Amino acid sequence: MENRILMQGNHAVGEGGLQGGCQAYFGYPITPQNELTQYMAKRMVEERKVFIQAESELAAINMVFGASLVGARAMTTSSSPGISLKQEGISYMVGCELPGVIVNIQRGGPGLGNIAGAQGDYFQATRGGGHGDYYLIVLAPDSVQEMYDLTREAFDLADKYRNPVIVLADGILGQMLEPVKIVKKNPMSNFSAKKDWILDGCKGRKPRMVRSLLMGEGVLEEHNLKLGKKYERMRKSEVRVETDNLEDAEVALVGYGISARICKEAMEIARQKGIKVGLVRPITLWPFPEKVIAENVDRLKAFLVIEMSLGQMVEDVRLATNGKCPVYFYGRTGGGIPEVDVIVERIEKILK
């Protein structure tokens, strides 16, 4: 039998980070991701790497900034309110073209909200989040296995584009235990080998400068256009999506993360009842897999988007359909979990 270990989602993120070559972790406690910081406190020290419990979320993201600036693979993790606090630092990192991995184990909001799993930070994650004109790759795991795999891969993506990457999970995925297959690869990819922009002392070479303050006439526009080309490359190369049963489907469910698992359950039950239901699960929330949605608008009778929010990703689905196919929504908010029975009922109602 394949070698599986039973692992908590939060721990899987930590281990994935380590296997992705994380050299420095900076955290600050918040439920439901405390086990992650706790795990790193032990594992980073075991691996003789840097672990700091920062004095605040702001300090943690700025430590990631600093570590990245000297060429280290660095990560910080938090949950929704803490991620809001990090947004200034993330914006600066994008402006300075600094890679780094930020993990959001989402909880209920707005404000301090509650500690239940939720998906209310989709807009924040996929629209930049901080001030300015930018995007980040956003990865959305739907299992403990993917918590591990995607966090590991996030480090490569961050270095590849010199841009921060967000892993967007939630409290349920963070807290649950599931069997995981640990795949170990050489974490240091080619991208990290040639960081010719880091500030590691200029003895014997020309000084370098990394900054986001670009005051000269037209300098910032030129810089942003350059970044824009980078976002275009991400859009072209990094879209990831899982689809199932779309060939004969009349209705496609669209969900990410923990909601996608609920969609899969609903799809199976509907199929047993003879209702033709398919699934679209975005794995990258940005870039959004709009192509697979657009390709299916003529064949499908409707899309039904399932989220643990008042409706955020549903806007991207509507944009992708471009008005050519009806888009329905069912969501729960504030820690509520969409119910399989309700999803099946909605599908039946749509097809009536």
Added chain:
Amino acid sequence: MREEIIMAGFGGQGIMFAGTLLAHAAMEEGLNVTYFPSYGAEMRGGTANCTVIISDENIGSPVVTNPSALLAMNESSLEKFSSKVKKDGLIIVNSSLLKKEIKINDVEILKIPATELAEKLGDNKVANMVILGAYINRSKVVSLERTMDSLKKVLGEGRKNLLKLNREALKKGEENR
């Protein structure tokens, strides 16, 4: 095959431990499994519960509203969850901590004096293993041997000294079905 188990009791009764152990044994049986704890403000004396789903098919949400089995370690847990158990489901209750008579329709109820049995073994803290042993015997979802093996792994090197007592308690529960 699909089993949805909610295990509940006081914080400190080893609810999370028993749930993790069951999940581990199910994984070793080659099945799909999820474990989801209540988390946050739980502490010793408060309430704690966890949900374990075991299936030979893919598992969607690790959270269930209506479990097929409830393992209730005290009266308040029984009151909280008993009405949610599915029709023809199973409730195993720690009758040592039960004062009221219980009557729930369309559900099989198994009373195990887990705390008393654990005390006889030398420590009331292993009442969780007694209840789990009874569940394993009744459900046959994992084997006792597999659970015994998993116990060693879940306890780990640091708590090796507790292995014997926990194994005895599992066996005791398994016999007291």
